[in-house]
Amino acid sequence: MRLQKVIIEKIKKRGFIPFDEFMEMALYYPELGYYTRADIKIGREGDFFTASHLGEVFGFLLSRQIEILWQRLGYPEDFAVTEIGPGMGYLAKDILNSLESHIPLKYNLVEINSSLAEIQKERLKKHKNKTSWYHSIENLSPFEGVIICNEVFDALPVRLFEIRQTPQEVYVTVNEKEMFEEVFSPCRNDTLQYLMDFAPWTLKMQGYRSEVNITMKSIIEKMSKVLKRGYIVVFDYGYTAEEYYHPSRNKGTLLCYYKHTINENPYINIGEQDITAHVNFTALQKWATQEGFSIEKFSSQGSYLVSLCDEKLLKKIQEKDLIQQFKRLVLPEGMGQSHRVMVLSRL
Template sequence: MKLKDIIIERIKKNGPIPFDEFMNMALYYPEAGYYTKSDLKIGRQGDFFTASHLGKVFGLILSKQIKLMWGKMGCPDEFAITEIGPGMGYLAEDIMEELLYNENDKHSFKYYLIEINPHLENTQRERLKKYQGKIFWYDSIDKLEEFQGVLICNEIFDAFPVRVFEIRNNKVFEVYVRLNTEEFTEELKPARQDTVEYINEFAPWILEIDGYRSEINLAMKEFIKTIYKMMKRGFVLIFDYGWSNEEYYSYERKKGSLLCYYKHSVNENPYLNTGEQDITAHVNFTALKKWAEEAGFNVDLYLSQSKFLISLCDEPLLEQLQKEDLIQKFKRLVLPSGMGESHRVMILSKL
């Protein structure tokens, strides 16, 4: 049965479903969701790419940051790098090569990959087979034992299911998905209590803007708590596109940030190509910071990807980028016309 038909059956049985439930099924339904299907392609052949697809430059620079963090922790022998959603395995390959192969590092670093798609895991295993014994796979962060080290979230939070809300007559409504002759359509229902509480806390000014529509990502809150619980000591490196609270819910941004990617084209209709297109929303870094601190983390850093990456580029690293012909790819990571300003970096610590 096609995913669209599965969702239709659920709506027929249970009635309209909130948008975050629809988005969760569209992206993560076993074997049929966008991120769980067997033929998911990422990079040039797929619907999107991340910084790790621009050659080894991203992994090179992150390796330097990881070594600095290892030093700040007192250079412990027990040290793990954990990557959530590792895609095709490029970033893991680049980091492992830099930390273990090029330097012939004798430290007992381990690399944990959290991958929900067994087909992608097979691809990663093939790419990383020379590091057998150093790399370990898990299908959920909950399966990890307590660890210390660095955890990498590279464009993870933007793919969490979001709630979509709309303001009508100073009241908050949520978008639910229902059927209209076997096609998905929307209806507004009074918002759930925690949706209303979120807006009252983070964006009360939008209650005055009739027709204002945007998203909230409450799934980040529980996920950050889980990370804190699993980590004995260490750092969390977060890379994603997003804004501060005021930028996200500005008066000018009345339609939110929800976008869909299908075969390298962009659209704003999440009800097309069910299970075949990516659905994303920007990250509210103000909310993420607050929830991280409530979980127990310190927030050490929040700035643009451009400033973060440039701050790590000393003369030897720039010479290496030049020698390996990576300067143009580096520019795509740091220039405003590339990913330099659209993407933000947040570093959390538990020491």
Template sequence: MADAAATTKLAELILKRIRTRGDITFASFMESALYEPDLGYYTSPGRKVGAEGDFYTSMNVHSAFGRLIAREIGRFFELLGTPASFTVAEAGAGGGQLAQDILDAAAEENPALYAALTYRLIEKEPSLKEAQASRLERHAEHLAWSTPEELAKGELSFTGCIISNELFDAMPVHLVEMTESGLKEIFVSADGEGFREKLLAPSTAELENYLRRFEVRLMPGQRAEINLAAPAWIASAAKALERGFVLTVDYGYLAEELYTPQRRNGTLLCYYKHSTNEDPYRQVGEQDITTHINFSALIEAGNEAGLASAWYGEQYRFLLGVGLIEELMKLEAKAKDEQESLKHRLAIKKLMLPEGGMGDTFKVLIQAKGVEKPQLLCMRKWGMGL
């Protein structure tokens, strides 16, 4: 897995850093590979998502995804008493596609929400602001921007919701492996050929504490990823919300399913031009590195920070509950011909179908603060009113 020689400018930079300063945790390597200024996967120029990029997300498949999320946001707005000021903060807003679909839907279908709405884009990469502002120009009066650091430092405070789509799967993770002599952490070293992995004592006691907390028992030889950044992010989101909701869309499982012995090598996966591999040391800075997330950790961190878990389930259940069938019927009625109608049907099929589609790979978690037992749209029986 770690036999790749330096093939990119970033790989050479990280190798030089290791040779100068010493071995680093895999989490540090992943942080650099994805977020090194100007050279990391998410911080360098180029299109990452969609047909011209390396992977698809639900929002790239069809605008219905964002429009349906807008419906649930409309429900959040009602449950909070239709406040005069309502913020939707999107973390990891990327090129602004999801923001556009949500804002377009709010403007067309929910004038009261749109009038109260500030859409705050929270993005690590500063150069994206210009692209977002251009894409969202017609909604300019409703836009605001913040950095992840402002969220982390507790500098934001509002009523509304914080949403994310595939945010947590791109956070740096610690890699651990159970050995006959106990838990070890994967460190990244360097030799004349390139990157090498080493099994060393864990860099922090938090790793063993994490496994203990979620009652994870790894088998000898089994690897697992531990995302220590995700619970901290949830705590920051809870602090920013005076009242409101956190809506998370991502791929992952609850702890008991995520850390089963069948996942002997963990879930780490790399994406490059719509093909996948399991070697993070190839094309460093040019391929995405992702892992499935532990939703149990998000739920527990939320509970500790004052966020009650309101709903958790597969993406297809969420989409059907908030009105996917009605949305499809509306799209088909507007379609100019059978070809356009078929295009809508195939895209929506991809959003909701399990086994190869996105319907059960992706999960949705909704957490609430200051709202007792909220009755959400996604809780409806499919095709029925609340």
């Protein structure tokens, strides 16, 4: 309720705010936002699961990927893995537990929520000598290695657009009952440019509504500044631009998660529900290429993880009786098809 009041006050002062600003406040307003609250919970007790919550297999497989990338980089001495938005710290723990000890690895965790950082520190205390925490990507010193983002880009604030007489953006206002309401205003220049770049066919489609994630560009630029040489591995649910902005997907992909139920109303449960949108992997590719990255791989999470599973790993998975977990990660009826991976390199 406190956050709702803060947003209402802001809107009353300005009349209306763009949807991305509303979403930014709902998710990231200091101490009150969904991801910045001290009592944030992700997983069984929270509102949604990610691959790292299914168990240790995801970490086993990623540790194999890290070994391969370390070899490809020529076994650098000062090699670092940086995980952005590490959630409950399970993936970091599973990677560090299963990485071969001869890899001289530092593991950086970029966590904006200090309460969550404490939970991660407790979970990773066995690896105290290898781990460091940072509040933002900009605070990292430039390094060689690998950046991992698991379901980070889907949690960035998005703009909403709707094609009316002309392309319009959604703004949020409040009515006399202090309920949030949408109003429309012509698209800002960079929103229009994005639509011309990635979805020009939607511009004449009356009633077409979807999202634009411009924040992703600035995150890639920040990563580019700190990664001297190496790889970025991005896991997320998402589409190519053609799939994302397909004429049939005319209501976009914005969804809210609240206690493991899904709704389409971002104007309720303020600060208590996750708000998320799929990732436009074509935009990710374009913006990463502009920063000098090449696309090493773009595939479904399923086929990517299967390709990492060599005989030794498969034996380990079987011996530990983790086949069901593996199946949930790779099969289409689990996360294998809905989630994708893009591996970017700059060497």
